[in-house]
Amino acid sequence: MKQEIPYKIYLEESEMPVSWYNMRADMKTKPAPLLNPGTLKPMTFEELSGVFCDELVAQELDEDTAFIEIPQEIRNFYKMYRPSPLVRAYCLEEKLQTPAKIYYKFEGNNTSGSHKLNSAIAQAYYAKKQGLKGVTTETGAGQWGTALSMACAYLGLDCKVYMVKVSYEQKPFRREVMRTYGASVTPSPSETTNVGRKILAEHPGTTGSLGCAISEAVEVATTNEGYRYVLGSVLNQVLLHQSVIGLESKIAMDKYGITPDIIIGCAGGGSNLGGLIAPFMGEKLRGEKDYRIIAVEPASCPSFTRGKFAYDFCDTGMICPLAKMYTLGSGFIPSPNHAGGLRFHGMSTVLSQLYHDGFMEAKAVEQTSVFEAAEMFARVEGILPAPESSHAIRAAIDEALKCKETGEEKTILFGLTGTGYFDMVAYEKFHNGEMNDHIPTDAELQVGFDGIPKFPGNEI
Numbered sequence: 332m333k334q335e336i337p338y339k340i341y342l343e344e345s346e347m348p349v350s351w352y353n354m355r356a357d358m359k360t361k362p363a364p365l366l367n368p369g370t371l372k373p374m375t376f377e378e379l380s381g382v383f384c385d386e387l388v389a390q391e392l393d394e395d396t397a398f399i400e401i402p403q404e405i406r407n408f409y410k411m412y413r414p415s416p417l418v419r420a421y422c423l424e425e426k427l428q429t430p431a432k433i434y435y436k437f438e439g440n441n442t443s444g445s446h447k448l449n450s451a452i453a454q455a456y457y458a459k460k461q462g463l464k465g466v467t468t469e470t471g472a473g474q475w476g477t478a479l480s481m482a483c484a485y486l487g488l489d490c491k492v493y494m495v496k497v498s499y500e501q502k503p504f505r506r507e508v509m510r511t512y513g514a515s516v517t518p519s520p521s522e523t524t525n526v527g528r529k530i531l532a533e534h535p536g537t538t539g540s541l542g543c544a545i546s547e548a549v550e551v552a553t554t555n556e557g558y559r560y561v562l563g564s565v566l567n568q569v570l571l572h573q574s575v576i577g578l579e580s581k582i583a584m585d586k587y588g589i590t591p592d593i594i595i596g597c598a599g600g601g602s603n604l605g606g607l608i609a610p611f612m613g614e615k616l617r618g619e620k621d622y623r624i625i626a627v628e629p630a631s632c633p634s635f636t637r638g639k640f641a642y643d644f645c646d647t648g649m650i651c652p653l654a655k656m657y658t659l660g661s662g663f664i665p666s667p668n669h670a671g672g673l674r675f676h677g678m679s680t681v682l683s684q685l686y687h688d689g690f691m692e693a694k695a696v697e698q699t700s701v702f703e704a705a706e707m708f709a710r711v712e713g714i715l716p717a718p719e720s721s722h723a724i725r726a727a728i729d730e731a732l733k734c735k736e737t738g739e740e741k742t743i744l745f746g747l748t749g750t751g752y753f754d755m756v757a758y759e760k761f762h763n764g765e766m767n768d769h770i771p772t773d774a775e776l777q778v779g780f781d782g783i784p785k786f787p788g789n790e791i
């Protein structure tokens with residue numbers, strides 16, 4: 332059924348997914364459970380529900396249900412900006428003179444500018460349904476905070492955002508978008524929490540990190556009546572919600588009989604990649620099909636490629652549960668790389684297990700080569716990509732160039748997670764030749780590894 336492939340493949344409303352897909356249901360080796368750092372026992376529903384909304388805890392702990400229905404209200408919200416287009420990158424193929432066929436799923440087509448809205452609306456919906464007053468969260472580059480602010484405004488929930496200080500200062504416009512949607516935004520570390528004051532005392536002048544902003548947001552959620560904490564990445568529930576990206580991609584590709592050989596996504600905490608690959612990984616796990624799956628991360632924050640697979644804290648303040656994941660240590664503060672969304676020290680436990688079991692590959696790329704790819708992409712495809720997304724572009728271009736050498740007509744699918752309008756300071760540095768590639772030394776990484784908790788069974 333070879334038809335001419337349109338530039339953009341859209342879905343009819345009636346073709347849109349009605350359920351999210353939970354990859355864990357098809358994993359033979361399930362991701363290790365979150366542990367209570369005090370008792371080292373798996374976190375129970377009761378313990379987690381002090382921090383997260385009940386329904387989200389249920390999703391977090393559910394490793395058996397493959398398909399979880401998307402509530403109608405969330406599907407209605409999705410219709411405002413989904414389906415997102417699946418684009419055949421004809422112009423990029425032409426520019427590269429490659430026989431490869433390149434597709435990208437573009438998630439930047441909403442005001443928050445990234446895929447994060449897919450989970451923000453789901454998490455805000457369950458908080459509202461539980462009768463809560465509001466939610467707290469952290470944001471790195473600002474995309475998650477923006478998405479959550481939009482979702483909370485839509486549902487009439489209060490939203491308190493702790494924003495990594497370096498981004499708060501570098502991205503005043505993101506901050507103001509959040510405030511436009513009614514959120515309160517505090518630079519982290521701040522004097523407003525115990526953990527923030529402690530971090531400031533130990534590291535005066537720190538530019539902050541996602542890990543420390545998480546500690547502050549959790550503290551505020553657990554000490555204020557009617558509030559819960561929400562997280563934009565890493566957690567199983569977030570990967571579940573993001574599966575809408577992969578499900579839509581697969582439905583669109585199936586319509587035209589397209590099968591990707593290689594699937595590529597950038598990986599910060601793993602949510603867009605986990606979402607994009609979900610239905611494809613499902614087939615791979617069930618032994619029905621095989622795909623090459625590549626996670627792309629910054630060389631300055633190389634959790635998969637140079638991290639340890641061990642139980643570690645998700646936050647700098649060490650108050651969150653322990654997660655078994657590829658980690659650089661919760662004390663690792665990456666150099667001020669411009670892809671703020673990829674600066675987390677850890678990785679989704681689902682993706683960590685899949686990587687550990689050989690179901691996917693990972694590659695680290697340097698910042699200047701990422702911006703070269705971003706600029707080429709912007710010039711030929713028109714979309715001005717986020718620095719995070721551009722990691723996937725870099726890897727996709729590299730694979731397409733390999734096809735040029737070998738003459739192979741591979742089909743490449745990559746996730747274009749968002750737009751980069753708020754990242755023009757980074758683009759400016761790149762254009763002025765002031766961008767550098769900081770690759771941490773083994774000794775620098777060791778400092779982070781030394782902070783990984785030690786207990787029987789967690790030797791690194």
Ligand SMILES: *Cc1c(COP(=O)(O)O)cnc(C)c1O
Pocket residue numbers: 444445446447474475563564565597598599600601602603604672673717719720748749750
């Ligand atoms: C947050 C973000 C990422 C990285 O987060 P994941 O959870 O790994 O997907 C990538 N791209 C954009 C545009 C983001 O906002």
